[in-house]
Amino acid sequence: MDKFLTFTIVGLSLAAIYAVIASGLVLTYTTTGIFTFAHGAAGMLAAFAYWQLRFDWGWPVPVCLVVILGMMAPLFGMLLEVVVMRGLRGTTDTVKLVVSISLLLFMIGLAQLIWAPGVSRPMSKFFASSPTIHLGPTTITWHQAITIGVAIVVGIALRFGLTRFRVGLAMRAAVDDPSLSALNGARPNRVSMVAWALGTVLAAIGGILIAPNVTLDAPSLSLLIVSAYAAAIFGRLRSLPLTLLGAIVVGLTDGYLTGYLPQNQYLIGLRIASPAVLLFLVLLVLPNPRLRGRMTRSREFFPMPSVRGALTFAGVVVLGGVVLMTTLSTPDQLTYGRIFPIGIVALSLVPLVGFGGQISLCQLSFAGIGGLVMAHLGHGGDPLALVWAVLIAAAVGALIALPALRLSGIYLALGTAAFATILDRWIFTLPKFAVFGWFTVDLFTQGSIGVDPLRAFGTKFDDPGSQIVIGAVAFALVSLFVIAIRRGRLGRRLIAMKDSEAACATLGMNLLGTKLLVFAISAGVAGLGGALYATQLTTIQAGNFDLVSSLQVFALAVVGGIGAVGGALFAGISLYAVLPLIGVLFPSIVQWVGLLPGATGIGLGRDPNGAVHPMREGFAPLAGSPSSLLVMALALAALYGLRLADAIDNWTFVIGLFVIPLIATAVATLSAATRQRVLAQLESSPDRTPLEWIGIDRPWTDADVERLDRELGTTSVLASELELHGTP
Amino acid sequence: MTQPVTMPPPTVNLLEFRNVHAAYDRIDVLFGIDLAVPSGSVVALLGPNGAGKTTTLRVAAGLHPVSSGDVLIAGRRVNGTAPEELARRGLCLIPEGRGIFPNLTVRENLRMMTYAGVSLSAVEEEAYRRFPRLKERRRQLAGTLSGGEQQMLAMARGLATRPALLLLDELSMGLAPIIVEELYEIVAQVAREGVSILVVEQFASTVLGVADLAAVLVHGKVAKVGTPAELADDLSKAYLGA
Numbered sequence: 001m002d003k004f005l006t007f008t009i010v011g012l013s014l015a016a017i018y019a020v021i022a023s024g025l026v027l028t029y030t031t032t033g034i035f036t037f038a039h040g041a042a043g044m045l046a047a048f049a050y051w052q053l054r055f056d057w058g059w060p061v062p063v064c065l066v067v068i069l070g071m072m073a074p075l076f077g078m079l080l081e082v083v084v085m086r087g088l089r090g091t092t093d094t095v096k097l098v099v100s101i102s103l104l105l106f107m108i109g110l111a112q113l114i115w116a117p118g119v120s121r122p123m124s125k126f127f128a129s130s131p132t133i134h135l136g137p138t139t140i141t142w143h144q145a146i147t148i149g150v151a152i153v154v155g156i157a158l159r160f161g162l163t164r165f166r167v168g169l170a171m172r173a174a175v176d177d178p179s180l181s182a183l184n185g186a187r188p189n190r191v192s193m194v195a196w197a198l199g200t201v202l203a204a205i206g207g208i209l210i211a212p213n214v215t216l217d218a219p220s221l222s223l224l225i226v227s228a229y230a231a232a233i234f235g236r237l238r239s240l241p242l243t244l245l246g247a248i249v250v251g252l253t254d255g256y257l258t259g260y261l262p263q264n265q266y267l268i269g270l271r272i273a274s275p276a277v278l279l280f281l282v283l284l285v286l287p288n289p290r291l292r293g294r295m296t297r298s299r300e301f302f303p304m305p306s307v308r309g310a311l312t313f314a315g316v317v318v319l320g321g322v323v324l325m326t327t328l329s330t331p332d333q334l335t336y337g338r339i340f341p342i343g344i345v346a347l348s349l350v351p352l353v354g355f356g357g358q359i360s361l362c363q364l365s366f367a368g369i370g371g372l373v374m375a376h377l378g379h380g381g382d383p384l385a386l387v388w389a390v391l392i393a394a395a396v397g398a399l400i401a402l403p404a405l406r407l408s409g410i411y412l413a414l415g416t417a418a419f420a421t422i423l424d425r426w427i428f429t430l431p432k433f434a435v436f437g438w439f440t441v442d443l444f445t446q447g448s449i450g451v452d453p454l455r456a457f458g459t460k461f462d463d464p465g466s467q468i469v470i471g472a473v474a475f476a477l478v479s480l481f482v483i484a485i486r487r488g489r490l491g492r493r494l495i496a497m498k499d500s501e502a503a504c505a506t507l508g509m510n511l512l513g514t515k516l517l518v519f520a521i522s523a524g525v526a527g528l529g530g531a532l533y534a535t536q537l538t539t540i541q542a543g544n545f546d547l548v549s550s551l552q553v554f555a556l557a558v559v560g561g562i563g564a565v566g567g568a569l570f571a572g573i574s575l576y577a578v579l580p581l582i583g584v585l586f587p588s589i590v591q592w593v594g595l596l597p598g599a600t601g602i603g604l605g606r607d608p609n610g611a612v613h614p615m616r617e618g619f620a621p622l623a624g625s626p627s628s629l630l631v632m633a634l635a636l637a638a639l640y641g642l643r644l645a646d647a648i649d650n651w652t653f654v655i656g657l658f659v660i661p662l663i664a665t666a667v668a669t670l671s672a673a674t675r676q677r678v679l680a681q682l683e684s685s686p687d688r689t690p691l692e693w694i695g696i697d698r699p700w701t702d703a704d705v706e707r708l709d710r711e712l713g714t715t716s717v718l719a720s721e722l723e724l725h726g727t728p
Numbered sequence: 729m730t731q732p733v734t735m736p737p738p739t740v741n742l743l744e745f746r747n748v749h750a751a752y753d754r755i756d757v758l759f760g761i762d763l764a765v766p767s768g769s770v771v772a773l774l775g776p777n778g779a780g781k782t783t784t785l786r787v788a789a790g791l792h793p794v795s796s797g798d799v800l801i802a803g804r805r806v807n808g809t810a811p812e813e814l815a816r817r818g819l820c821l822i823p824e825g826r827g828i829f830p831n832l833t834v835r836e837n838l839r840m841m842t843y844a845g846v847s848l849s850a851v852e853e854e855a856y857r858r859f860p861r862l863k864e865r866r867r868q869l870a871g872t873l874s875g876g877e878q879q880m881l882a883m884a885r886g887l888a889t890r891p892a893l894l895l896l897d898e899l900s901m902g903l904a905p906i907i908v909e910e911l912y913e914i915v916a917q918v919a920r921e922g923v924s925i926l927v928v929e930q931f932a933s934t935v936l937g938v939a940d941l942a943a944v945l946v947h948g949k950v951a952k953v954g955t956p957a958e959l960a961d962d963l964s965k966a967y968l969g970a
């Protein structure tokens with residue numbers, strides 16, 4: 001009984017923290033419509049700040065609390081609102097998701113920049129030295145009592161504030177109808193600023209309370225939020241009382257698992273993963289979100305890739321791989337070689353997210369499965385293991401898709417994030433176990449596991465250079481596969497599904513089958529990427545495939561343009577070429593590099609068409625100018641020859657690689673412009689309104705009638721006569 | 729229909745549109761609206777579905793940007809002014825459908841109206857005086873009110889916040905004729921107190937009874953302006969698109 005009470009109190013004090021954090025999440029989500037993944041990260045920053053003030057600088061507790069909760073947190077929340085969130089109004093769910101994920105990455109980077117990771121930063125609990133309070137047969141520490149007390153106060157204050165204060169009413173009103181709220185005279189910017197300030201303060205309270213219970217580590221503290229997400233989902237992201245209930249369920253589960261879970265190495269991870277498991281379960285039993293038509297009209301537009309363009313792209317990728325192999329030193333090959341396998345993981349998002357509009361934040365988990373298959377079945381570099389990697393990852397993907405099928409939007413994002421967390425924290429840490437007594441599996445052997453290099457056609461691909469080429473070839477082939485999907489029947493169904501699930505359902509399309517298929521395909525592709533990644537890494541561990549890496553790949557692929565294969569390459573290049581290069585070029589800012597993926601997502605995540613699209617548009621004139629193309633190819637080949645002969649160094653080579661296409665494009669653009677001008681002069685009429693638009697865009701004139709006659713080869717009456725409706 | 733009309737001297741236009749164009753994305757819907765609401769008068773804006781009536785009101789209230797042209801309130805150009813600022817300066821738009829917050833109680837809805845600068849007690853007094861039924865239901869969620877009661881609550885904002893300019897969009901939508909007449913009775917009262925009103929309706933009969941002037945909007949342009957009597961004859965033609 002004592003033990004039960006003790007762990008009830010442990011659970012309740014956790015519940016209190018989750019309740020505080022989750023209510024902040026619900027508050028910002030309902031008032032501003034933005035579900036932020038960075039909420040936990042705000043709590044994490046507050047915890048670090050508290051450590052800094054209280055334990056490093058030794059400020060008194062009340063001062064620290066006032067400074068952090070009364071000044072820094074609200075200011076940070078308002079800043080967030082003004083700089084980031086305000087710009088997200090009216091954007092699609094995916095954009096909001098990407099920006100908030102990027103924000104999470106940015107804040108983790110920021111914390112690691114200020115507080116170097118790997119240093120122990122102990123924090124003591126509140127009133128740690130005071131004796132515990134006796135409560136009947138059990139005891140409760142001051143910290144626990146304070147935590148529970150704070151949650152109660154926060155709950156009452158929120159209830160009071162949201163009903164008694166006008167700004168609280170305005171927050172609830174904004175949930176119903178933001179524009180009506182403005183018509184009433186409530187200033188929407190101010191209301192959402194208050195919401196973000198308040199939400200951040202709540203996250204900060206939670207962060208400060210939870211930090212003494214865990215190690216102060218930026219990524220894991222930020223992702224503790226998963227527990228709060230589970231609580232918020234209990235409340236369906238709307239109801240604060242249900243959120244509180246959810247927090248109690250999650251907290252008690254955690255508490256009781258701590259107390260009663262058999263001390264067994266298989267189950268230890270389960271406790272750590274339990275909030276994610278609960279989150280997954282809650283998402284599944286939650287009343288089904290109804291099929292909806294499109295709410296926001298999106299500005300996304302991904303043109304259909306042409307066969308010629310696809311082949312060109314694939315060819316350039318393979319050539320790029322060869323160039324990397326022949327020009328880079330071995331250590332550089334190790335670094336830049338990751339472009340392609342991670343690019344393939346990003347490619348796996350293209351059919352799923354780009355075409356089908358389904359969100360997945362667990363692609364690296366599938367990659368991890370692929371990597372494991374490669375490690376276990378690929379002894380001696382058997383290429384057949386690649387096939388197994390694809391198949392097994394696809395099977396797991398389908399298995400996950402099955403329960404996830406009924407989810408969409410942020411719910412699906414959360415569900416897949418929960419799955420990634422479960423793998424990360426539990427499954428991947430499992431010791432050797434038997435599958436139905438058939439065979440035993442020892443996933444990561446509780447640490448790391450070696451992977452043999454591929455062997456095919458009698459050659460062993462064990463040097464980084466040849467692995468780059470393999471990666472490039474695989475990337476090119478998968479790109480062609482993805483483009484084939486886009487051009488085929490499945491692609492059409494996926495795009496239709498993205499545009500309107502409701503419409504597809506009424507057309508009798510098999511939505512479930514389509515979703516299942518695309519999830520399986522996507523997981524399979526990610527598995528292939530993971531397998532190749534594993535052969536490059538030579539030893540893999542669970543940490544290579546964690547949620548944060550999945551988030552990075554997701555965010556950068558969307559930034560690059562999730563509807564096209566170029567976006568995936570962008571993600572790979574950004575993570576494994578641009579970031580290391582910046583580190584090399586500007587050693588003085590090398591520690592800032594960690595901020596870049598996040599910053600890129602925050603800055604560029606707004607354009608749903610991605611960064612690659614305008615680049616391709618820019619290069620478009622090149623395609624119409626065979627002569628420039630030929631000259632460019634020759635110049636590049638010559639440059640490459642010079643590099644191979646060691647006549648120039650890599651820097652000159654890289655600069656040339658950028659400059660030559662730019663010059664060629666400039667020339668092509670200029671000549672195209674000249675041609676256009678000549679064409680325009682040939683046409684007598686300066687007005688280029690297309691014929692069919694005359695009369696709609698502007699009224700008919702006599703000149704138009706003449707033009708029409710010219711183009712049709714007819715003779716007719718003047719417009720002024722036409723308007724008389726036949727009267728002479 | 730032909731009650732004597734006492735027109736204030738049309739020296740000041742409280743609301744004026746000058747060659748206003750507006751578009752959704754790139755599709756133009758208003759093609760140069762010219763319309764004035766003289767101070768203290770009731771102007772009815774009529775027209776078929778999709779003519780752009782709602783858009784015209786949204787433009788006036790600052791909810792929708794103009795692509796060109798000017799909107800003037802009391803002689804001052806207000807293009808680009810945020811809706812909440814206009815609301816605080818005495819403009820009140822009761823939007824199409826139900827202009828209420830369904831998840832707030834009646835009383836909380838009234839509280840939201842105090843942003844326009846009138847105290848809660850004054851808002852409550854005025855609202856309950858005009859619509860005693862709202863008082864009985866003040867603790868009820870507004871979303872659970874009947875359609876007529878919801879429209880009363882929405883109208884209450886137009887009355888209780890004492891606006892100088894009231895814009896009403898299809899008060900009658902989905903309501904029984906008897907309730908519509910009640911509501912227009914109130915509009916007439918408000919008008920007598922000197923508030924300038926621009927009221928949009930599709931069906932002319934009731935509104936023409938209270939209007940001093942009427943304008944017909946067809947395909948995003950004002951096709952005709954005149955007294956209700958003048959317009960009554962032309963209306964049928966306008967609706968048929970002649």
Ligand SMILES: Nc1ncnc2c1ncn2[C@@H]1O[C@H](COP(=O)(O)OP(=O)(O)OP(=O)(O)O)[C@@H](O)[C@H]1O
Pocket residue numbers: 752753757775776777778779780781782783784930
């Ligand atoms: N959000 C929108 N996006 C695109 N087009 C719109 C939007 N809202 C209205 N429109 C178009 O603008 C035109 C004018 O619409 P508006 O709502 O102003 O008409 P209305 O005169 O109020 O019609 P009704 O009498 O049916 O209310 C219509 O053709 C409509 O299709």
Ligand SMILES: [Mg+2]
Pocket residue numbers: 781782783824897898
């Ligand atoms: Mg309308």
